[in-house]
Amino acid sequence: MAYTTKQSLLEAIRSNSEISWQEFYNTYRPLIVFFAKRENLSLEEIEDLVQTVMVKVFKMQETFRYDKSQGRFRDYLGTVIHNAIVDLYRAKRRSLDYAAMEMANVPGIDSFEKIWCKEWQNHVFEQALIQVQNTVQETTFQAFQLSVLEQRPVQEVADFLQISVQNVYEAKSRCIAQLRKKAKVLAEED
Template sequence: MPPPPATRESLLLRLADPADRAAWVEFVDVYGPLVLATVRRRGFGHADAEDVTQRVFARVFRGLRTFEYAPRRGRFRDWLGTIVYREVLREYRARGRDRASTMPPEELDALADAGQDPEWADAFQSHLYQVAMGRCRARFEPRTWAAFEQVWVAGRPPAEVAAELGVSVDSVYVAKSRVLGALAGTIRELSKDLPSFSDGR
């Protein structure tokens, strides 16, 4: 079984080292799809959304160079969300037209502090859940994962799943317990709250 993914603290500390390319590959792999999807929901086409996403990661890179672990200062999720929405706002204003010209001033201002937006928080947690599911799936045999998925995700009766897979009912319960334990641990590692140390401006 491969080792679990790096915790949020250790990954962010590694990102402070510009020479650690593997850390950046992992970071972009985890958060790139989330940032891109969030930008696209704000009305940008794919190419424009990719440009905004690249600027988001450029700002993240600059902020992480001065990273210090101080849990009381804020949450990583909120910090990242604020950077995303400020880059969206900058793009709206740079265009000086389209949605930026029709949005009420209060909505434009709200974008600047959108790191704590419930929509962003939900998207962040949902995305990390999907990432955790993908990572955990690779750590189990197909039949073990199938037992978990059919019982816990699809909600099918354990006895029915056991008969279909040709295993005992106890084996199905054990599979479910093992996968749930691994999933919970991976989600904790991926979603551990860490400090914000820059306002993203």
């Protein structure tokens, strides 16, 4: 089952179904991993961080109701990830006596927020791209993928897909329009 909106995904998580957690994991893991890698965390620590963030979301789900007027989900998730990274640094300090490791090494919330906003935007486009792929016809998406994402010459794409050059341009235009629309919807949901 595909959850088309963040709200429906969060509602499904509240109902604790296994599949929605899988969806949540698939959707947000790449974002968490991105930040973990920026902090040069080991593979083990990365998995631990993903787990910690998911557990935190799991814990809050009892009381959490998605209400846009109460704040954006992305801000909530950003804070959870940032806090989890800070906790991880603290745990490291405690267990390995990181005397030399100053707290200055812990990413500050200001710089984190800047990167978070940019990454969130990328994440929105990534999700929108997946939705576009599921919405348009296979050939349309292939034409878009080959000509736009992989920058293959239009004539080559047309020959490969056995469609006209005009069709390749139409596919591009259709996908871009869908992408804008879906990215807007996703961004408004936050």
